[in-house]
Amino acid sequence: MLTTNYVPGVPSWVDLGSPDVARAAEHYRGVFGWTFHPLGPHAGEYGVFRHDGRTVAAAGPLTGDDARSAWTVYFQTADADTTAAAVAEAGGEVRVDPFDVFTNGRMAQLTDPGGADFAIWQPGDTAGLDEVTGPGSLGWVELQTPDPAGVHDFYRAVFGWTVTTVPADADDGAYTVFTPEDGDESTSFGGVADLQEGERAHWLPYFEVADTDAAVSRNAALGGRAVLPTADLAGVGRMAWLEDPFGARCAVITSSPA
Template sequence: MSLIRRLRGGYRPLVGAIHRPSHLLAYRPAQWSTDAKEHPTVITTGYVTGSPCWLDLGSPDTEASAAFYGAVFGWTFRPAGPDAGGYGVLHKDGRTVGAIGPLTEEGASGAWTVYFRTADADATARATELGGGRVRAGAFDVMEAGRTACLTDPFGAEFAVWQPAALQGLEAVTEEGTLTWAELFSPDPATAAAFYGDLFGWRREEVTLLGMAYSILSTAEGDQGAAAFGGIAPLQVEGQKPRWLPYFEVADPDAVARDTEENGGSVLVPPVDAPGVGRLGALADPFGAPFAVVHSPAAGD
């Protein structure tokens, strides 16, 4: 279940820092109410323009990656068929929670890619270039599922867009073992926020946490608190790569961290308690793809 559903007394972002977990804090803007009925979820499957709607992993060994995430999250992997180029879909309890495919770009390393919904993948690709970003793969059809484009923002963070047809997006989010938050690390958060705002119409709320600026991102539609799905944080150590980091909801971050190490992954930041947010940590799979996990507090905690 979601953070906002369970939090009382004020909206609190899930703020993660791979290198500085001391920045995992909560805040309470007075103008936002978070009554459980008003703000039922963080990421939802009611996809609108700009929503995170798909997630896939590029891996040098899809079978090994599928085995790792199966051991850690209980996901099952189903190849998409002989025409899919090794791409396959991840399921939990019979519902789609992501996908895995082979690396296709020269010099690429294992990484998760977050896809944002768009009404026109071609137009979003053009707008990316006009905004100073780069088109890594121009818009193309994915059989009858939809249309996609692989993009990079002006600072090097990779993302993709999804124009749905038969496939709307992930079937399960903000539940145990599924995507619950998406966080961008950028060397210039304000400019990055403006770039993505131009692409998707995202709204943002600027806050300060221990002297660190943090932007809470919401889609253009609906109540701003209810439409929140992620955030932007500054890079925090020299050499850190701009990237989108997915967060997965889990029942026990410590157990997931142990399972990660036992199955060949690594713990980047051991799980820590963040008041008002929950317990969370940053991990990496055996091929170096980083991801984060969080256990949100129950209502009344």
């Protein structure tokens, strides 16, 4: 499970790129109860989402003419420059070279060989999100890619992740999960799924909610839609994939009791 013990390789930040940050902030306030806090003139329109006073995500304007609205998952690193070089060596793309975000940390924007975008975060004053796993916060990340097995070696080389396939049971198929280097089953933070036909590869953040059906209804009422209808996964929880009014996708889940 995710924790705020941000060892190298685990998700430590997630942000939304949107063509209308103010409207997107209102949308997610309605869906999750988040409040949006701009970081000031020096940060442009970028700001953080808070839930019960704790930072759980962030949002900012799109950059680049061909950019589309999407959530980006950031993985922790002790050295952004070294990790970016490892991405290039392993066959990925460095879309934005490492740069400092004031004194908060150092980041880079990257793409894996399957076409999924992600980012890395080398902490400075900001270690990462204030809260994960609890209601209204990030609880899991999932790579949706056209060649799940083909990207295993890439992420092993870049982050040292352990890749484990959970055996199929009577109801669900086998599922591959990621664990940070030197971690164990209790520190797994993400998984891999086959890409849906006609879609592009992406990392999908899952946000924990108290009631998945209610979150799906709120999203629809505010102009979003359900990409994957609500479903129950044995031993995991009740979940759905959502799209906001600008096309950015995330998932919601009400996890089964531990």
